[in-house]
Amino acid sequence: MKTLKVALLGCGNVGSQVARILRDDAESLASRVGARLELAGIAVRSVDAPRDVDLPRELFTTDAEKLVEGADIVIELMGGLEPARSLILHAIGHGAAVVTGNKALLAADGPALYGKADAAGVQLSYEAAVAGAIPILLPIRDSLAGDRITKVMGIVNGTTNYILDEMDTTGAQFADALADAQRLGYAEADPTADVEGHDAAAKGAILASLAFHTDFDLNQVWCEGISSVTAEDIAAAQEAGFVIKLLAIAEKIGDGADGGVSVRVHPTLLPRRHPLAAVHGAFNAVFVEAENAGELMFYGQGAGGTPTASAVMGDVVRTARRLVLGGPAAPGSATGRVPELPMDKVTTSYYIGLEVSDQPGVLAAVARVFADNGVSIETMRQTVPADGGGAAAQLRFVTHRATEAALAATVEAIRGLDVITSVTSVLRVEGV
Amino acid sequence: MKTLKVALLGCGNVGSQVARILRDDAESLASRVGARLELAGIAVRSVDAPRDVDLPRELFTTDAEKLVEGADIVIELMGGLEPARSLILHAIGHGAAVVTGNKALLAADGPALYGKADAAGVQLSYEAAVAGAIPILLPIRDSLAGDRITKVMGIVNGTTNYILDEMDTTGAQFADALADAQRLGYAEADPTADVEGHDAAAKGAILASLAFHTDFDLNQVWCEGISSVTAEDIAAAQEAGFVIKLLAIAEKIGDGADGGVSVRVHPTLLPRRHPLAAVHGAFNAVFVEAENAGELMFYGQGAGGTPTASAVMGDVVRTARRLVLGGPAAPGSATGRVPELPMDKVTTSYYIGLEVSDQPGVLAAVARVFADNGVSIETMRQTVPADGGGAAAQLRFVTHRATEAALAATVEAIRGLDVITSVTSVLRVEGV
Numbered sequence: 001m002k003t004l005k006v007a008l009l010g011c012g013n014v015g016s017q018v019a020r021i022l023r024d025d026a027e028s029l030a031s032r033v034g035a036r037l038e039l040a041g042i043a044v045r046s047v048d049a050p051r052d053v054d055l056p057r058e059l060f061t062t063d064a065e066k067l068v069e070g071a072d073i074v075i076e077l078m079g080g081l082e083p084a085r086s087l088i089l090h091a092i093g094h095g096a097a098v099v100t101g102n103k104a105l106l107a108a109d110g111p112a113l114y115g116k117a118d119a120a121g122v123q124l125s126y127e128a129a130v131a132g133a134i135p136i137l138l139p140i141r142d143s144l145a146g147d148r149i150t151k152v153m154g155i156v157n158g159t160t161n162y163i164l165d166e167m168d169t170t171g172a173q174f175a176d177a178l179a180d181a182q183r184l185g186y187a188e189a190d191p192t193a194d195v196e197g198h199d200a201a202a203k204g205a206i207l208a209s210l211a212f213h214t215d216f217d218l219n220q221v222w223c224e225g226i227s228s229v230t231a232e233d234i235a236a237a238q239e240a241g242f243v244i245k246l247l248a249i250a251e252k253i254g255d256g257a258d259g260g261v262s263v264r265v266h267p268t269l270l271p272r273r274h275p276l277a278a279v280h281g282a283f284n285a286v287f288v289e290a291e292n293a294g295e296l297m298f299y300g301q302g303a304g305g306t307p308t309a310s311a312v313m314g315d316v317v318r319t320a321r322r323l324v325l326g327g328p329a330a331p332g333s334a335t336g337r338v339p340e341l342p343m344d345k346v347t348t349s350y351y352i353g354l355e356v357s358d359q360p361g362v363l364a365a366v367a368r369v370f371a372d373n374g375v376s377i378e379t380m381r382q383t384v385p386a387d388g389g390g391a392a393a394q395l396r397f398v399t400h401r402a403t404e405a406a407l408a409a410t411v412e413a414i415r416g417l418d419v420i421t422s423v424t425s426v427l428r429v430e431g432v
Numbered sequence: 433m434k435t436l437k438v439a440l441l442g443c444g445n446v447g448s449q450v451a452r453i454l455r456d457d458a459e460s461l462a463s464r465v466g467a468r469l470e471l472a473g474i475a476v477r478s479v480d481a482p483r484d485v486d487l488p489r490e491l492f493t494t495d496a497e498k499l500v501e502g503a504d505i506v507i508e509l510m511g512g513l514e515p516a517r518s519l520i521l522h523a524i525g526h527g528a529a530v531v532t533g534n535k536a537l538l539a540a541d542g543p544a545l546y547g548k549a550d551a552a553g554v555q556l557s558y559e560a561a562v563a564g565a566i567p568i569l570l571p572i573r574d575s576l577a578g579d580r581i582t583k584v585m586g587i588v589n590g591t592t593n594y595i596l597d598e599m600d601t602t603g604a605q606f607a608d609a610l611a612d613a614q615r616l617g618y619a620e621a622d623p624t625a626d627v628e629g630h631d632a633a634a635k636g637a638i639l640a641s642l643a644f645h646t647d648f649d650l651n652q653v654w655c656e657g658i659s660s661v662t663a664e665d666i667a668a669a670q671e672a673g674f675v676i677k678l679l680a681i682a683e684k685i686g687d688g689a690d691g692g693v694s695v696r697v698h699p700t701l702l703p704r705r706h707p708l709a710a711v712h713g714a715f716n717a718v719f720v721e722a723e724n725a726g727e728l729m730f731y732g733q734g735a736g737g738t739p740t741a742s743a744v745m746g747d748v749v750r751t752a753r754r755l756v757l758g759g760p761a762a763p764g765s766a767t768g769r770v771p772e773l774p775m776d777k778v779t780t781s782y783y784i785g786l787e788v789s790d791q792p793g794v795l796a797a798v799a800r801v802f803a804d805n806g807v808s809i810e811t812m813r814q815t816v817p818a819d820g821g822g823a824a825a826q827l828r829f830v831t832h833r834a835t836e837a838a839l840a841a842t843v844e845a846i847r848g849l850d851v852i853t854s855v856t857s858v859l860r861v862e863g864v
Contacts, residue, residue, distance in 0.1 A: 021578065021724065032577060127575065133725035135575030142574075143559065143567030145464060145753075146453065146745025275731055278710030283727075292453065292742035293565035295715075299707055299729035310724035313578025321577075326758075 002035040004320050007071035007096075008042045009064055009087055010078035014101060014128070015042070016053040017309035018075060018316075023055070029313075033320040041067045043078075043087075052305065069094050073319055075312060076100040081108060088113060092120050097323060099315040101128030101308060107202035111215040123322060125315035130203045131156050131284045133307035134300035135314065140210050144290055149211040151251040151289040153268075153430060156203040158282030158302045159194035160226050160246040162186045164234075164267075165280050168243055173231045186282050196225035197246060197265040204248030207286065208263040211250055214338040221248075222264035222343045229267050233425045236353050240381060240396055242269040243277045247430065253341055260341030266428055269351050269398075274431040347401040349378065349429040354414065355421040358384060358393040362419045366395060369417065373410040376400040378432070392421045398429055434467040436752050439503035439528075440474045441496055441519055442510035446533060446560070447474070448485040449741035450507060450748075455487070461745075465752040473499045475510075475519075484737065501526050505751055507744060508532040513540060520545060524552050529755060531747040533560030533740060539634035543647040555754060557747035562635045563588050563716045565739030566732035567746065572642050576722055581643040583683040583721040585700075585862060588635040590714030590734045591626035592658050592678040594618045596666075596699075597712050600675055605663045618714050628657035629678060629697040636680030639718065640695040643682055646770040653680075654696035654775045661699050665857045668785050672813060672828055674701040675709045679862065685773055692773030698860055701783045701830075706863040779833040781810065781861040786846065787824040787853040790816060794851045798827060801849065805842040808832040810864065824853045830861055 006022065008015055022029070022039045030036045043064035047057070061067055064087055068074050074091040076098060078084045084105050091098050098117065100106070106113070106129050117124035127137045131154065140149065155161050159181060166177040178195065181187035193199050201221040208216040226246050237244050247268040252261050270277045275297045279285040284302025289295055301307035356362045363382065370377055376399060383394040399407070411426055438454065440447055454461070454471045462468045475496035479489070493499055496519055500506050506523040508530060510516045516537050523530050530549065532538070538545070538561050549556035559569045563586065572581065587593050591613060598609040610627065613619035625631050633653040640648040658678050669676050679700040684693050702709045707729045711717040716734025721727055733739035788794045795814065802809055808831060815826040831839070843858055 017724070025578075025580075028580075029578065133722075134728060135571040138575050139567040139571055142750055143570050143746045144742070145749035146457075146461065146747075147742040148457075148460075273710075273712060275710055278705075278707055280705060285729075290742060292449070292738045292745070294733045294736075294739050294742075295731075296566060297717075297729070297731035299727075299731065301726045304726075306724045307726050310576070310579040310722060310726075313724070314575045315578075317577035318574055
């Protein structure tokens with residue numbers, strides 16, 4: 001039986017689990033691949049750092065370049081831009097197949113790397129880069145190859161989903177739910193990349209590139225996090241039958257010269273019966289709409305060493321089978337160029353919560369502002385305080401699809417009305 | 433650009449949509465495949481029967497054998513065992529790649545067909561045979577290639593899910609919900625294959641074969657339908673925080689000589705927060721547990737011409753790419769033999785509802801029966817009638833995992849107790 005040399009770059013959370021699986025499942029992997037997978041070495045910064053998994057010391061090296069040069073398959077799990085990028089290019093240059101889980105690098109520089117791999121005729125796989133263990137890239141690329149995707153909505157960040165789910169379940173404020181998530185290890189000490197949506201934006205760019213066969217990078221993603229979502233927003237959403245989720249959305253809007261793809265990350269209201277509403281805790285899910293297939297959803301663990309290692313090993317086995325059996329490398333994702341649609345051209349539904357003085361004619365005045373700005377109301381809900389005196393009444397609107405510009409003008413004009421005490425929330429809505 | 437000749441066998445619900453996509457998306461498909469897909473002909477029983485899609489009369493033929501002989505790719509969408517089986521074998525014999533959505537044939541005879549295709553080195557794909565548009569076979573086979581699946585639970589029949597969802601939402605009895613489903617076209621005039629679980633059992637056999645790399649056929653699947661599920665069962669389940677779903681379950685239980693794979697279809701209680709509980713209406717979903725990946729779920733439309741055509745076209749594009757680029761056919765699913773585990777060796781949790789006379793010592797007597805039969809109680813819930821006099825009290829138990837044999841003995845002994853008015857329901861539970 002043939003042997004394929006595997007070089008592992010990085011031995012953190014995910015890397016150590018990949019090393020464990022390569023060691024413990026060697027027999028079973030060999031029978032599935034048709035060749036032995038030999039872990040030739042593990043490149044790390046410090047050979048003597050403590051590891052999650054007990055591995056022979058002689059596997060470790062600080063000379064990543066040399067390790068790469070002798071490998072058939074290079075698994076890059078270092079994260080970050082450099083030296084990961086240089087080492088992947090080095091591997092491609094030496095004709096090695098590459099498996100990576102590096103979402104930051106792919107979001108910043110994916111198209112260039114896919115291009116180099118295609119040109120060299122080597123395989124570059126990255127299932128682990130988006131939504132951890134969930135097989136999403138392969139189904140989007142291969143299973144839907146005969147269909148056309150029109151929209152992708154993903155819960156792709158477990159930290160923010162945990163926090164929002166906690167707020168939804170317990171009524172906690174954001175700061176308390178975040179502290180809880182930090183205590184339980186779901187959020188990092190500096191939670192910025194998660195709670196401000198940067199991590200979700202990187203995954204959104206990769207999903208959009210793949211779903212629409214084009215190149216998106218992080219700078220083209222509109223990004224709002226969840227730090228301004230309040231317990232009051234969540235309570236009001238609940239009352240109206242919604243749940244608030246942080247979604248990465250990639251959507252084809254319009255046709256021809258006016259059309260394009262919008263990629264955006266923001267807190268979003270979803271109806272409680274929507275499949276994404278049932279994604280609890282730190283789980284991830286990606287909801288896909290395709291012309292013929294209709295609605296699809298892929299659900300699973302989005303992070304964690306062992307689940308992510310499963311996605312890495314899926315890529316490794318497929319890559320190795322191809323090396324054993326021959327045949328062409330899978331084609332890269334980008335085959336065309338679809339224009340990016342800027343946020344002010346995007347249309348979406350909105351939820352608007354208002355506190356108003358309880359007097360006749362308020363609703364008529366507000367409705368007039370919506371109409372003047374061309375924003376059409378889908379549902380309205382009025383709550384009048386029980387005691388009838390003093391306390392403010394609540395008005396809650398869900399609009400039909402409107403542009404950001406029209407919505408902003410509407411909210412601005414509503415704020416100017418005498419009868420309005422305050423605009424309590426403005427949130428985007430999907431799935432209605 | 434090269435041209436690949438495509439033969440379509442059958443032009444019903446799915447076939448007519450496949451023909452439409454081949455016609456309308458010809459340009460886009462050609463650019464994705466790297467070759468033109470030419471619809472060479474459509475084999476049907478009657479050339480002049482009415483069709484859902486307007487197609488040129490000269491495409492139709494009643495000579496399926498001849499059509500197959502000139503084809504590069506044969507799409508079999510006739511359904512049923514014959515002549516589908518003979519035509520697929522004829523295609524394999526002529527070196528044509530085959531795409532089929534025929535679950536009845538694969539459940540009855542899949543392993544033999546996979547073997548013949550492997551031996552001939554031709555591709556045989558069947559994504560559309562299970563769960564319609566949901567890409568489930570490819571992820572199980574390829575994405576989880578580096579992992580080990582331990583359990584698969586699927587809502588794989590839209591008719592029964594629609595009926596159960598309707599009963600859960602409206603409180604309707606089975607017969608009324610079925611009549612409703614028939615009126616809306618979700619159930620056939622003779623609903624036996626759906627409501628008695630036969631359709632789900634066929635899909636369960638295919639899923640089990642794929643997930644456990646072995647050969648299962650329909651006769652090895654334990655099968656109970658939903659016709660005996662009552663509105664009272666559903667109400668009691670709701671009160672205890674559960675929903676009732678018809679699940680096809682394939683599960684590895686035990687190790688070594690005592691171990692094996694159980695494949696079964698039966699109504700099952702699931703906690704309301706379980707991802708499968710959020711699958712509403714006629715939608716399908718497959719929940720997968722793997723050693724490293726943990727919990728995964730795949731959700732989408734399980735039936736319907738257009739969604740199923742999407743799955744067929746995914747297979748067609750992948751098959752065609754392979755024909756254009758060269759490379760080996762995908763390996764068949766079965767690589768080993770895992771023993772089937774008979775139902776009496778399966779352990780699962782149970783929900784048991786009892787009506788009891790409201791007198792001291794009843795709970796102790798019932799608990800004693802559980803203990804004597806080695807069945808351990810996880811939760812108990814007692815409802816005493818508000819008026820205190822006359823009406824029966826309710827006892828509801830969820831057990832830890834126990835064998836069918838132990839459970840049957842327990843229920844038998846409970847029925848014999850003086851204090852028991854009736855055993856109102858005995859249902860299996862998953863996801864607790």
